[in-house]
Amino acid sequence: MEKGHKSLNNFFLKTEFIGSYLNYEKIPKYFKPEVCFIGRSNVGKSSLINKLTRKKNIAKTSKTPGRTQSLNLFSVGEKIYLVDLPGYGYAKLSRKIKLELFKLINEYVVKRDNLKHIFLLVDGKVGLKKTDIDTINFFIEKILSFSIILTKIDKCSKNIIEKNTQLVLNIFKNYSYEDEILFFVSAKKNDGITNLQKKIYEIASK
Ligand SMILES: Nc1nc2c(ncn2[C@@H]2O[C@H](COP(=O)(O)OP(=O)(O)OP(=O)(O)O)[C@@H](O)[C@H]2O)c(=O)[nH]1
Ligand SMILES: [Mg+2]
Numbered sequence: 001m002e003k004g005h006k007s008l009n010n011f012f013l014k015t016e017f018i019g020s021y022l023n024y025e026k027i028p029k030y031f032k033p034e035v036c037f038i039g040r041s042n043v044g045k046s047s048l049i050n051k052l053t054r055k056k057n058i059a060k061t062s063k064t065p066g067r068t069q070s071l072n073l074f075s076v077g078e079k080i081y082l083v084d085l086p087g088y089g090y091a092k093l094s095r096k097i098k099l100e101l102f103k104l105i106n107e108y109v110v111k112r113d114n115l116k117h118i119f120l121l122v123d124g125k126v127g128l129k130k131t132d133i134d135t136i137n138f139f140i141e142k143i144l145s146f147s148i149i150l151t152k153i154d155k156c157s158k159n160i161i162e163k164n165t166q167l168v169l170n171i172f173k174n175y176s177y178e179d180e181i182l183f184f185v186s187a188k189k190n191d192g193i194t195n196l197q198k199k200i201y202e203i204a205s206k
Contacts, residue, residue: 041087
């Protein structure tokens with residue numbers, strides 16, 4: 001079904017926060033589909049969830065990296081679940097916390113049975129970093145369904161977007177995929193939000 005702007009917004013308005021988890025075993029189990037948002041610290045994962053769901057602060061955001069330090073679970077009308085993950089690669093967290101969060105994220109993406117799709121967020125201006133490439137290779141190795149979102153495109157020139165798009169597409173040239181693999185968003189300017197809502201709605205409806 002082709003969903004219009006308004007009905008999509010209504011669908012996402014039914015979002016509720018379920019809980020924050022530091023331990024994989026503590027996360028409630030569901031059968032309905034789930035998608036998660038992963039990526040380096042400060043790329044805009046939590047801001048994007050707020051935009052998608054039209055809730056100002058359902059996911060906590062901050063100017064300084066390392067804001068989200070647990071796995072946060074949201075339900076969208078009990079049709080689909082959204083997961084906001086801690087950012088990886090944030091140098092200022094202690095080694096112990098970094099290891100614990102890394103373990104949590106890894107365990108979650110590998111074990112979570114109802115996880116249907118992973119959105120890997122990359123800052124549109126910064127582009128792919130080694131940690132992103134390692135993550136992509138890990139997803140490919142584990143045959144996980146994922147796509148990449150270039151974020152904060154309001155801050156990017158056309159040239160930088162073009163360059164960073166090519167770098168992403170290069171990685172995918174030896175990898176067969178059926179899905180749309182690349183999205184462009186600005187949580188600030190609302191660009192690309194409807195398109196992404198559609199993608200998530202499709203996953204919820206499968
Ligand atoms: N210009 C601009 N800034 C953005 C956009 N999205 C997020 N930001 C800003 O980027 C900063 C980090 O955003 P968060 O959403 O907290 O990032 P995060 O990826 O959840 O960060 P961690 O939880 O630390 O991993 C905040 O200051 C946001 O206001 C965007 O589309 N455009
Ligand atoms: Mg966050």
